Amino acid sequence: MNTDFINICLADDDEDDRLFFTDAFEELKMKTNVMTFNDGVELMDYLNDGDSILPNVLFLDLNMPKKNGVECLLEIKQNEKLNDIAIAIYSTSSSEEHIEETFVNGANIYIKKPSDFEDLKKILSEVVTINWQYHTSGLNKDNFLMRL
Amino acid sequence: MKYIQIHKSPLFLKIIFIVSVAVIFFIGGITFKHITVLKKSSHFVTNSHAVNTELERLISYLKDAETGQRGYLLTKDTAFLRPYNNSKDLIRDSFNELSKLTQNSRTQQANLKKLLFYINKKQNYLSKNIYITQQKNYKEADLSYNLTIGRQAMDSIRKKIDEMIITQKILLTNRQQDYDSTMSYTPLLIYLTLIVTLILITIAFIKMNRDLVLLRNTINTLTVANEASNLAEIVGGFGSWQYNIDSGQFTFSDNEYRLLGCAPQSFEASSEEFYKFVHPEDLQYVIESSKSVQEKTNLNPFTYRVIRKDGEIRYFRASGRVVTVASGERTHIGTTSDVTEQVYAQNYIEERNRELENNNKELTAFNYIASHDLQEPLRKIETFLSRLISKDYENMSKSGQQYINSIQASAKRMRMLIEDLLQFSRTNKAEKVFEPADLNEILDHVKQELVQVIDDKKGTIESQNLPILNVIPFQIQQLFTNLINNSLKYSKTDVPPIITIKSKLVSALDEELLPHNTLAHYHKIIFTDNGIGFEQEYAKKIFILFNRLHNKNEYDGTGIGLAICKKIADNHKGYLFANGELGVGATFTLFLPAV
Numbered sequence: 001m002n003t004d005f006i007n008i009c010l011a012d013d014d015e016d017d018r019l020f021f022t023d024a025f026e027e028l029k030m031k032t033n034v035m036t037f038n039d040g041v042e043l044m045d046y047l048n049d050g051d052s053i054l055p056n057v058l059f060l061d062l063n064m065p066k067k068n069g070v071e072c073l074l075e076i077k078q079n080e081k082l083n084d085i086a087i088a089i090y091s092t093s094s095s096e097e098h099i100e101e102t103f104v105n106g107a108n109i110y111i112k113k114p115s116d117f118e119d120l121k122k123i124l125s126e127v128v129t130i131n132w133q134y135h136t137s138g139l140n141k142d143n144f145l146m147r148l
Numbered sequence: 149m150k151y152i153q154i155h156k157s158p159l160f161l162k163i164i165f166i167v168s169v170a171v172i173f174f175i176g177g178i179t180f181k182h183i184t185v186l187k188k189s190s191h192f193v194t195n196s197h198a199v200n201t202e203l204e205r206l207i208s209y210l211k212d213a214e215t216g217q218r219g220y221l222l223t224k225d226t227a228f229l230r231p232y233n234n235s236k237d238l239i240r241d242s243f244n245e246l247s248k249l250t251q252n253s254r255t256q257q258a259n260l261k262k263l264l265f266y267i268n269k270k271q272n273y274l275s276k277n278i279y280i281t282q283q284k285n286y287k288e289a290d291l292s293y294n295l296t297i298g299r300q301a302m303d304s305i306r307k308k309i310d311e312m313i314i315t316q317k318i319l320l321t322n323r324q325q326d327y328d329s330t331m332s333y334t335p336l337l338i339y340l341t342l343i344v345t346l347i348l349i350t351i352a353f354i355k356m357n358r359d360l361v362l363l364r365n366t367i368n369t370l371t372v373a374n375e376a377s378n379l380a381e382i383v384g385g386f387g388s389w390q391y392n393i394d395s396g397q398f399t400f401s402d403n404e405y406r407l408l409g410c411a412p413q414s415f416e417a418s419s420e421e422f423y424k425f426v427h428p429e430d431l432q433y434v435i436e437s438s439k440s441v442q443e444k445t446n447l448n449p450f451t452y453r454v455i456r457k458d459g460e461i462r463y464f465r466a467s468g469r470v471v472t473v474a475s476g477e478r479t480h481i482g483t484t485s486d487v488t489e490q491v492y493a494q495n496y497i498e499e500r501n502r503e504l505e506n507n508n509k510e511l512t513a514f515n516y517i518a519s520h521d522l523q524e525p526l527r528k529i530e531t532f533l534s535r536l537i538s539k540d541y542e543n544m545s546k547s548g549q550q551y552i553n554s555i556q557a558s559a560k561r562m563r564m565l566i567e568d569l570l571q572f573s574r575t576n577k578a579e580k581v582f583e584p585a586d587l588n589e590i591l592d593h594v595k596q597e598l599v600q601v602i603d604d605k606k607g608t609i610e611s612q613n614l615p616i617l618n619v620i621p622f623q624i625q626q627l628f629t630n631l632i633n634n635s636l637k638y639s640k641t642d643v644p645p646i647i648t649i650k651s652k653l654v655s656a657l658d659e660e661l662l663p664h665n666t667l668a669h670y671h672k673i674i675f676t677d678n679g680i681g682f683e684q685e686y687a688k689k690i691f692i693l694f695n696r697l698h699n700k701n702e703y704d705g706t707g708i709g710l711a712i713c714k715k716i717a718d719n720h721k722g723y724l725f726a727n728g729e730l731g732v733g734a735t736f737t738l739f740l741p742a743v
Contacts, residue, residue, distance in 0.1 A: 016528050023535075092524050096574075115530035115563065117538065 005033045009055035011043040013064045024121045040067025047082055059090040077106040086132045103144050111146045164352040171345040175338055182334050189327045196320045199249045203309045206242045209235045217274045221281055259312045266304045273298035386485035391441055393478040407486050409457035427453035441480050463491040515573040522566050530559050568708035575715045585621040587614035594628045601636050611649035615671050617740055627716040630709040631736050635677035650674045653742055661725050669742040676735045682728035690726055
């Protein structure tokens with residue numbers, strides 16, 4: 001696999017959302033390699049497999065069956081091999097509790113799923129091109145939630 | 149003040165008693181002395197008489213002796229010598245008697261000595277004469293000489309006796325004077341002390357009388373108070389008990405028995421008897437809780453169950469404390485109230501409260517989940533719509549495009565509704581953390597948030613210096629945002645909106661808008677705009693959820709924004725009022741408590 005490609009993973013139980021996600025990256029025509037997983041268990045199985053290519057950015061839906069986004073987040077952050085992955089929470093909810101909880105547990109950015117496809121493309125391109133090192137060092141609760 | 153206290157105290161009576169006793173002793177002593185003196189004087193008078201009589205008798209015996217001697221001398225008849233011989237013994241006896249009678253007087257004793265000398269001399273001469281005449285040849289001259297001397301001796305005796313009588317008289321007179329002088333002031337003294345005693349006794353009597361009246365009044369008051377307390381116990385449904393800490397004696401009031409369904413005083417008042425009525429499940433608790441009664445400390449109130457004589461279970465509440473009376477005795481007094489109705493009422497209220505709380509929780513959860521979960525499908529509708537429009541809009545028929553636009557507008561409106569509803573439920577749900585916040589800073593944040601709309605409308609926001617208040621900052625920001633947003637939205641199309649915000653501290657009594665029973669002071673913050681306004685009759689309606697004054701084609705909105713404002717004001721124990729004049733503008737008045 002070409003190292004110029006940005007590896008992106010998405011864990012989301014919603015088929016439509018996975019479709020919007022992959023469509024958006026297709027239309028963006030960026031050098032990205034997108035993988036999707038149907039739930040948290042699938043995602044973690046992949047990440048924990050030693051041969052897997054680890055993603056540069058991981059998009060996590062919160063409300064998933066079997067293993068939800070927060071559980072995945074905790075597991076990843078406790079794993080030394082995985083805790084360098086930039087994690088973007090990707091959820092319908094923008095409730096304070098969810099934002100607070102994921103921020104405290106080490107997520108890098110919080111994205112509320114937009115209701116316009118063009119907005120979605122805009123957000124995803126911005127997130128993928130973020131200089132994570134810079135973003136993470138200046139991270140606080142105010143800029144954690146991604147706004148357009 | 150101090151005098152009055154002494155006057156009132158029992159000490160006063162004690163002093164009077166002691167003084168009276170002392171006075172009586174004094175009078176008794178005086179009287180005793182007086183009687184003793186009287187007795188002595190009377191004895192002395194008797195003695196004086198006896199001395200006089202004895203002296204008379206002595207001289208008469210001497211005379212008898214002389215008469216007898218003379219008869220013998222004349223007749224030589226020895227029969228005349230009998231009185232003479234008798235007189236010797238009689239004189240001796242009489243003299244001894246005299247000597248005894250006058251033993252207390254040295255003058256008389258001295259006189260007696262001399263008298264004895266003369267008597268002996270006289271008797272010598274008497275016997276000498278008899279002796280001379282018994283001789284055969286006696287000389288007349290000797291006899292006559294002897295007789296002369298005898299007469300002289302007799303004269304001396306008489307003189308001495310007279311002298312003694314006079315001495316006795318003088319002694320008597322002296323004694324009389326002594327006695328008089330002793331007795332003269334005694335009656336006065338007795339009289340005076342008697343008067344003093346009488347006065348003291350009178351004072352004591354008055355004092356005791358007054359005390360008795362006081363005591364009677366106190367007893368009357370106490371009787372009335374007792375009755376009142378009994379009545380109060382019956383009316384108030386409580387009983388009382390007393391426990392004398394020193395004697396260990398219990399007393400129950402009549403109503404204490406009635407509370408247990410028993411006739412007053414129908415069993416002996418004791419904790420053991422009372423425990424028989426306590427519900428077995430509560431008995432241990434009651435015994436534990438009652439320990440303080442024995443430990444002589446105040447009894448903390450506690451509630452327990454009893455089974456009345458008729459078998460009914462009632463809730464009782466006990467409380468008590470230690471009272472120290474004037475005499476220093478300590479008594480534990482307490483009350484027992486039948487709180488069954490209150491307990492039931494409280495249980496009912498608690499149950500209702502729990503129900504309400506649960507209902508409220510469910511409602512909030514329902515509201516939150518509904519609006520949250522509704523967003524998911526809606527978002528997909530919108531996303532698919534946006535994809536449809538970007539990909540296939542051009543290929544659609546005119547009417548198809550129209551329908552797509554309408555669907556998009558409806559979906560957008562639905563999202564707005566859901567978002568506002570979510571906001572509204574969050575206003576309820578969120579934790580209410582009050583902290584001091586500068587309202588000027590909050591207003592600045594709001595201006596930043598609304599900068600796009602303000603610029604679009606060319607609006608101005610003027611504000612005076614706003615206070616620093618203890619509030620829930622993000623809620624107040626929401627309130628300010630909604631009010632300002634509202635004013636901007638309902639501005640006149642041809643006039644740039646001007647919003648003024650004024651603030652002042654007011655007293656609740658001066659504000660007609662405020663209801664009664666509020667806090668004393670409020671910060672009154674007035675938002676005024678020059679927008680389209682509204683008719684005053686709608687002033688209350690605009691705060692009701694989903695209530696709108698305008699068609700959604702003219703102004704978009706959900707009718708939730710002002711309802712949120714109202715709720716936030718409520719959360720702060722404040723008030724929000726609206727005033728409007730159609731075509732002139734609207735005024736929103738916010739009262740926030742000044743603490």
